[in-house]
Amino acid sequence: MAKYVCKRLGYAILTIFLISVITFTLMNLIPGGPFLSEKAVTPATQAALEEKYGLNVSKPEQYINYMSGLLQGDLGVSLKQKGRTANDIIFSTFPVSARLGGISILVALVVGVSLGSVAAMCRGKWGDQLIMVVSTLGIAVPSFVVATTLMKVFGVELKWLPTMGLSTPIHYILPVFTLAFYPMAYITRLMRSSMLDALNQDYIRTARAKGVSKFKMLFKHALRNAIIPIITYAGPLLAFTVSGSFVVEKIYNIPGLGREFINCITGRDYPMVMSTTIFLATLLVLMNVVVDILYKIVDPRIKLK
C-alpha cells in the first residue's frame, strides 16, 4: 500500500510538471498580452512593466524563475489585480469555492444515491419515471439557465432568497442547488443503472430467495457493488467542484476561485494562469489517488499495484 501510494505520488509530480510546461507554452502562444489596454502605453512604460514583473528575460528563463518560486511556495504576483499575489488570491478564494462545492457535492451524493436507488427499486413505475424526467432535466439544462431561473423565481418574483454573496446560510441555498443539480442528476442516473445491474446479480437472487428484506437487500448487498462507479465519478467531480464554478460564482457574485480561472486567461495574467492550472492539476491528481484507495476499501477484491 505505502509503496503504491509513493509510486502514484511520483507519477503525480511528473504529471504536474508536464502540465506546467504545456500550460506555460500554450499561454505564451496565445496572442495578446497582459499590459495591453485601450489606451496605448509608451515604450518606456511597457519596458518598466516588463522589468517589474520579470517578463524582460527569455521565455525559458521566465519558466525557470516561476518554477523555482513555486518550489519555495511563491506562486508569483498577479499582473492584473494590482498589488495582490497569486498566493493571496488563490488561498483567499479557494476556501470559499471549496466550502460551496463541498456542500453541493454532499447534497448531490446524498440525494443522487438515494434517488437512483429508489428509481432502481421501483423500475418502470411512476416514481422511477418522475425521477428520470428530473434527472434528464438536470443533465440537459445548462447551469446558467438553472441559475438565472432560480434567481428570477426565488429572488425577484417571490423575494424569498437573496441572490448575491454568501454572507448567511440562506445565501447558500440558490448557489448550492445550482451547483448540485447537474452532478445530482448524473449520480442518480449512474446509480440507477449500476443498481439495476447489481440487483440482477445471482447473489441478490439468492439473498431474495433466502427471504432477506428488501431494505437490507438493497442497502447491505446491492449498494456496495453499485457504488463503485459513483466513487469513480466523485473523485474528479470533487476536484472540479471545490475549485469553483465560473458561471455560478459570476451569477451569484461569489468571490471564489472559479472566476479566477477564466479571468486570468482573458486578462493574460501569466502567473495566475500558471498557478491556477497547477493548483487544479494537483487537486485532480490527488483526488484520483484518493479514489483508487477508496476502491480498495469498498471492494476488497481490488488489488492496488
Add this chain to the structure above:
Amino acid sequence: MKKILATILAVAMLATTFVGCGSGGDTGSTPDANQPEGSTSAPEISVCIGPEPETLDPALNKSVDGACYAIHAFEGIYKFDENGNTIPGQAEKVEVSDDGLTWDITLRDDIKWSDGEPVTVDDFIYSWQRAASPETASDYANLFDVIEGGADVYQGNADPSTLGVTKVDDTHMTVKLAAPCPYFDKLLAFPVYYPVRKDVVDGNDGWTQDASTFIGNGPMMLTNWSHKESITYVKNPYYYDADKVTDSTLKFVLLEDDNAKMAAYDNGELDYVFQLPIDELDALKEREDFGTINEIGTYYLAFQTEKEPFNDPRVRKALTLAIDRNYIVETVSKQGEVPAGAIVAAKVTEGDSTFREVGGDYFSVKPEDYEKNVEEAKQLLAEAGYPNGEGFPTFEYTTNTATLHLGVAEALQNMWKEELGIECKIAQQEWNVFLATRPAGTFEVARDGWIADYDDPLTFLEIFKSDNGNNDCHWKNAEFDALIDQAKAESDSEKRFEILHQAEDLWAEEMPGAPLYYYADTYMKKPNLEGYWDSPLGYKFFMYCTKTAE
C-alpha cells in the same frame, strides 16, 4: 456494514476537510465590523457601477468605474460640481499668469488625510512625480505632458524630479506648463492628478488592499475591500466639507453579471445599478426609476488607411455615409445614444456653447436625409472605381466578441450590402487579441471608440496624430499633425478652438474613421436615493446622497 460505514466516514471526512477549509475565508461581508467613529445608523446605500476594479490607486486607474471610486476617496486641486464644472477642491485659490503658462496654487489650510495628517504641497508633488514616472506605469502618465518637462519624464528620458512643479511653502506651489493649456483645471480634477500618501505608497504595491494603508483625502474613506464582492466607504471625518457628506455607509457592490445586477436591484439589495442588460432595455425604459447618462465619447469604425481599398478617402466616405445611424441607435444599441455626424463628441464644450454646435456635423444624421447620404455614397464609390460596388473586394470587419458589437456589425454588414452592393465578413476576436490587432493594423475595418479623459476636443483629435499610439486607423497626415501642434501651442482660446475646428474639418475630409454614435449609458435608481448626480465623463457622485425610508 462496518465497511460501508468506513466508506461513508471516509467520504464525509474528505468532504468536511474542504468544508472546513472555508471557515477561514471571510465571505460574509460585515460592513459594520470595522466602521470607524463618526458613522451613524443612517441606512446603508448599496450601488453597483461595475465589477471588481483592477486597482483603487488613482494613478494606476484607467477605467471609468475606477475613477468613480477615486473621486469618493481622493480629491485633486479641483473637483467637479453638479453641473460638471470644475471648482476648487483642495485649493484655496489658483492664479494663472497672463500667458497661461504659470499656475500659482494655494492649498486650503484645513485639508487633511483620512488619518488626520495635513495634506501638503509635498504630497501633491510626490504624487505627480510618481504618476508621471514610467516606473509607476500609469496609463495616464501622458496627461502630464502639459507640464514643463512632463513629456520627457513619462517617456523615460528625464528624472521625475525635473517635472515643472515647485514648492513655495507648505501650502503654495507653482506649476510651469509646457504650453498654455485651457483645460488644465479639468486635468487637475482627474484621478491621475490626485495626491497619495508617500509613507503608505512608497515601496508598497499593496497599499490599496488594506483599509489601514488606504489613506485618502476625499470626502469618504475605505473601510473594507472584499475582492469581487464589495468596496465599502464611510464618511472621512477629516474632510473639510464633512458636514455635507452622507452619513450612510456607501457600499459599491462588484457585480459582473447583467442578470444578477437586475435581480439584486429588483429585490431591493441595490439602490442603484449601472449599465443595464440590452435585452431588457425596452421594458426598463418605461419605468420611472430609469435614467440615462450622455457621455463624452464616440463609437466609431477605424479604417485601416494603409490598406487597399481603404487608402482611398472616397471609399472611406462612401462606407461612412451608407450607415443608417438612427437604425443602429434605435434598434441595436438602444441606450439612448445620439447618432454622430463628427468625431468630437456632442457634449464637448466650447465656451458657453459646445464644439459640435459651433462646428456643425459633417454629414446629416437626420433620418429623412439617409437616402440622400446613400446616393452620395454610391457616387463616391463609383468615382473610386467601384460602380454599384462592382469589383470591390470582400473585406473583413473586425470586432471583439460582445452582443452589442456583434449586433452593430451585422447591421453594418447588411447596410453596406443592401445600399452599396459590397460584401463584408464579420471577424470576432477575443478582447485581448482585439486589443493587439488594432494598434498592429492587422485588420481592414475595426470597431473602435474613444471616451474623453477631459472635456476638450483635443482628447479626440490628438489620437489621430501620426505618431499617436491610439491612432488605430494608421492615418498619417502632416497637415493634421501640424494643426494639432499649433493648437497645443496657442494661448488664445478663441484662436485655439478655430485651429481645432480646422483640424476636425481636415479629419472629416479624409474620414479615416466613421463616427457612429456618441455614447450613452443607462442606470436604474431607487426614488428614495436622493442627492445623486453624474457627469458627462461618466463619474457618478454618491457622497452627498441620502436614503430615505421607502
